[in-house]
Amino acid sequence: MKKLAILALTLLLFGAIGAIKPVKAQETLTVYSYNSIEPWMKQIIPIFEKEYGVKVNLVLIGDTGEVLNRLILEKGNPQADVVVGIDNSYLQKAIQAGVLEPYKPSDVNVIPKWIINDFDPSFHLTPYDYGAIAIVYKKDIVKNPPKTFEDLLKPEWKGKLIVEDPRTSSTGMAFLLWTIGAYGDRWLNYWEKLKENGVQIVKSWDAGWEMWDKGQAPLFVSYATDPAYDACEDKNIPPKIGALFLNGTAYVQIEGAGIVKGAKHPELAKKFIDFLISKEAQEKLPTTQWMYPVNKYVKPPACFNYALNVTKEVKLSPKEIGQNYKKWLEQWTELMVEGKSPNEITGTPASTTSGTSTTSSGGHSICGPALIVALAAMPLLLKKRK
Numbered sequence: 001m002k003k004l005a006i007l008a009l010t011l012l013l014f015g016a017i018g019a020i021k022p023v024k025a026q027e028t029l030t031v032y033s034y035n036s037i038e039p040w041m042k043q044i045i046p047i048f049e050k051e052y053g054v055k056v057n058l059v060l061i062g063d064t065g066e067v068l069n070r071l072i073l074e075k076g077n078p079q080a081d082v083v084v085g086i087d088n089s090y091l092q093k094a095i096q097a098g099v100l101e102p103y104k105p106s107d108v109n110v111i112p113k114w115i116i117n118d119f120d121p122s123f124h125l126t127p128y129d130y131g132a133i134a135i136v137y138k139k140d141i142v143k144n145p146p147k148t149f150e151d152l153l154k155p156e157w158k159g160k161l162i163v164e165d166p167r168t169s170s171t172g173m174a175f176l177l178w179t180i181g182a183y184g185d186r187w188l189n190y191w192e193k194l195k196e197n198g199v200q201i202v203k204s205w206d207a208g209w210e211m212w213d214k215g216q217a218p219l220f221v222s223y224a225t226d227p228a229y230d231a232c233e234d235k236n237i238p239p240k241i242g243a244l245f246l247n248g249t250a251y252v253q254i255e256g257a258g259i260v261k262g263a264k265h266p267e268l269a270k271k272f273i274d275f276l277i278s279k280e281a282q283e284k285l286p287t288t289q290w291m292y293p294v295n296k297y298v299k300p301p302a303c304f305n306y307a308l309n310v311t312k313e314v315k316l317s318p319k320e321i322g323q324n325y326k327k328w329l330e331q332w333t334e335l336m337v338e339g340k341s342p343n344e345i346t347g348t349p350a351s352t353t354s355g356t357s358t359t360s361s362g363g364h365s366i367c368g369p370a371l372i373v374a375l376a377a378m379p380l381l382l383k384k385r386k
Helices: 002-019 035-052 064-073 091-097 113-119 170-196 205-213 226-233 266-276 302-306 318-336 342-346
Strands: 028-033 055-060 082-087 126-138 161-164 200-202 219-223 241-244 252-260
Touching: 028 035, 028 064, 028 266, 035 055, 035 082, 035 205, 035 266, 064 082, 064 091, 064 170, 082 091, 082 170, 082 266, 091 318, 113 126, 113 252, 126 170, 126 266, 161 170, 161 205, 170 219, 170 252, 170 318, 170 342, 200 205, 205 219, 226 241, 226 302, 252 266, 318 342
Parallel strands: 028 055, 028 082, 161 200, 161 219
Antiparallel strands: 082 252, 126 219, 126 241, 126 252
């Protein structure tokens, strides 16, 4: 009887042990983005981790162009679940590369329809912020800033403009598209003159900002919210940083986040996309990204009133960008890096490329990649480190 009792107890213990379920390992969501998004991510990732009981592995990879190139290189064996920070300048390249899995957020109605329509109605990427690029300067150094694209070609600004490389920087790509929108098929001729006037090309926004801040050049392609940043962060009222739109026109960026095709955690990735446009995450965006939040129920702080209003548009449709971005970047490289002339690049006789013109139209207060749509109640701004 004693042996039977011991046997029964042993079986009972093994049965109890076998009934214990193994602890599920904490899921890890891998997010790719550009370096300067870190302040926003540092504030919102802990909230997401706590809410869903997961770990977020944030991988920062230089600038936007570098992030997308990394995704393309890893296409056969994706390492990321989510990518954050691809804007309308790189949108078509990302879609055509086949590295994104479409997903329409559950609470998409918080985003104004004009942003969705101007950005990506197919939802390969979900917009989470927007704003305009501008030329910035320090008011105590630059007393009479240039007003037009042509002004930048004057001898007084020789070697004094910093521009990001469009091959690696979304800010640089946006400036390239701004000039293409202004000059049409004569944009190469304009860039040739910029080159002759000593324009300084840098790899990223961060590198350019550092040069500009150290006084290595007085003009920098940055964002329309830089004065707001100066007012909010450095408490300079009025701001010491000035910003301007060339020819009174602007090119507006819309940034999005998407699920990487072949993601290891697609359901968790969907939750992260939903979270990025939530009020909780969007409220922390204006003073970390220095962009407008897309959630219509979130308003930026009062210091954003120091940013520039967009009143005229530069129109470049997503289709036009998609069809031409590769050619434009190749031509830019041939001109700026390889030293070819516009005529050598295009095979066009010099007599047909003389002269310049600008093509922009007004009547709206905010532009997207296809058009600028009115948003009269809200000044357009941006200051983001990309």
